[in-house]
Amino acid sequence: MLDAVDPGDELLLAELEALRLVRERTKVPVPEVDFVDRSHEVCDADYFFMTHVDADNLNTVSDTLAKAESDAYAEGLGAITRELNTIVGAAFGSLTGPGVSTWRAAFLRMVEELLGDGERRGVVLPHGYDVIRDVVAAHADSLDEVTEPRFVEWDLWPGNCMVRDGRIVAIIDHERAFYGDPLMEFGFAGSESSAYGDATAFTRAYGRRPFTAAERTRRRLYNLHLALIQIIETNFRAHTNTEQYEWACARLRETVALLGR
Numbered sequence: 001m002l003d004a005v006d007p008g009d010e011l012l013l014a015e016l017e018a019l020r021l022v023r024e025r026t027k028v029p030v031p032e033v034d035f036v037d038r039s040h041e042v043c044d045a046d047y048f049f050m051t052h053v054d055a056d057n058l059n060t061v062s063d064t065l066a067k068a069e070s071d072a073y074a075e076g077l078g079a080i081t082r083e084l085n086t087i088v089g090a091a092f093g094s095l096t097g098p099g100v101s102t103w104r105a106a107f108l109r110m111v112e113e114l115l116g117d118g119e120r121r122g123v124v125l126p127h128g129y130d131v132i133r134d135v136v137a138a139h140a141d142s143l144d145e146v147t148e149p150r151f152v153e154w155d156l157w158p159g160n161c162m163v164r165d166g167r168i169v170a171i172i173d174h175e176r177a178f179y180g181d182p183l184m185e186f187g188f189a190g191s192e193s194s195a196y197g198d199a200t201a202f203t204r205a206y207g208r209r210p211f212t213a214a215e216r217t218r219r220r221l222y223n224l225h226l227a228l229i230q231i232i233e234t235n236f237r238a239h240t241n242t243e244q245y246e247w248a249c250a251r252l253r254e255t256v257a258l259l260g261r
Helices: 007-025 058-064 067-084 103-121 129-138 140-145 186-191 200-206 213-236 243-258
Strands: 033-037 047-050 150-152 161-164 167-171 178-180
Touching (some): 007 033, 007 047, 067 167, 067 186, 103 178, 129 140, 129 213
Antiparallel strands (some): 161 167
16 A cells, blocks of 8 residues: 655656556556665655657657558557557545545545645636636536546646557556546547647547437536636646647637537
C-alpha cells in the first residue's frame, strides 16, 4: 500500500502506478521504469528514471503525414485506448486510491477542484463559475450509467504518442490517468467538437457503437471539463500570450451551448 504523500508527489506516484498497470495488464508499449528514489537523499523530491524511447513524437511529425497515415495512427490510438480501458479498478478516481464508489461523485469532485483552482487565481471564464456548476449539476444524472471503474489514460493525444517506421512504439506521460468512464478519453473529444479533430478513425478502431443520448451528454460534460483545464492552466503555466486561453474559451462557450444553457 502507498503511504500518504504530499500533493507534489501525487502525479509521480500516479505515473508509476499507471506504468505498472499498463505493463502488467496490457500489451500497450510503454517505457520501462529503471529506477525510483523516494528517499530524498539526493534531492528534496521523489524522482524516477525510465528508458529512452528512440522515436518521433506523433504531434511533431503530424504536418508531414498524408491523410491515410494520420488515419492509421488515429486507428492505432483507438485500439490502444480500448485495450487500456480493459483495466478495471476497485473505485472511481485516483489510481493510487482511496477513490469513491460512484462516477458521479468522482467527476463532480474533479470539476469542483478545477473550478476552485480557477477561483483562487481569479481566472476569468466566459461564463460565471456558478453557471458552470449549474450546467454540470443539471446533467449529472447521465453520469450514473457508469458503474464500473475503468482505467482512463485521458491525456492520450498525439503529443504523448511516440512513433517509428509507421508504428506506435510507446505512449508516454501517464500522470493524469484515473479510474472512470472510458468515454472521457481524449480520442472521443472530436465526436462533440470538430475543433478537437476528427474522431472517426479513432472511434472506428475502438469499436464504439454510436453514442446514446446520455453518452453524448456525458461526452459534452467531459469536453466542458477539458475546456476548463485548458483555460485555467494558462494562469498556472504563466502563458505570455492569449492564444490558448481564447481558443479554450470558445470551446467552453460551444460546449455550454450544446448542453442547453
